[in-house]
Amino acid sequence: MPTPSNTLKEVEETLRLVIQSLIDDQEGFQKIGDALKDEGLKRYFLTESLNRAHFRGNLETILHQEGVADIKESGTMTAKLLRAWGNLKTALGGDHALLETAEQAEDEAIKAYEDALTRELPLPVRQLLVSQEAHIEASHDYVKIARERIK
Template identity: 60%
Template sequence: MSSPSKDLKETESALRSVIEVLIDAQDGFKKIGEQIKNETLKEYFLAESLTRAQFRGVLESILHQEGVHDVKESGTAAGTVRRAWGDVKSALGAGDHSLLSTAEESENEAVEAYARATETYIPLPVRQVLTTQAAHIEKSREFIKAAHDTGK
């Protein structure tokens, strides 16, 4: 039985880190979509939650193709704390502005996770997937920031 190569381990570690952040975003955006009052933003966040699930599925499929079969992730501790804090703010009557602030923090974390992942060795086809996903997340971050800034 051969041991996984160093490159495969680096790729697996990088993808797992991104998957954890995608889990956070998927859960967080779903909650924000359920709580936000603005209907346009509600639809946006629920759709982005599904997009994060799709991104996660693609990355998990890549890991499966590379022979990694145990891809059970639960998100990051920071993401769990952020969602809990968002729940507290919502329960205390925080409005859309506060929810957008939470979403903006989440997107900043996602952009950083993708940047860290692409700093390691990643095979070109996987790098292309990450680059495409990161571009989408960057556009999402800009949209959320604009919505947040408009609400000030």
């Protein structure tokens, strides 16, 4: 049976990985939202960027309550590469290419949540992650449908 300190370390490590993904998503949604031509999609992406910031804040609050200092993560290398690829696609492919990049980023976010949920976590943390993951999956579906519509 895990000890409280081991449980806290596991929760901290797990939440840090998810927070990194959320940082990636927040920045990516902001940049894609700024670049999109379709005003409705632009608003959606900017709103989702704010949602990811809110999700991150909820997870950081859990860590703060456990005495963990502020998270000063900068995102993942995979996301940096996706953003660079997205910048190139912006120059070459317009909204469809941007949505394709966003869909790939959402796949990465879902994977981060799925990985987190394989770990031993306290029920309130697990419930929060499940709720956030459901939102991200719905966002992924929305982005996919929007991408298919723009072809």
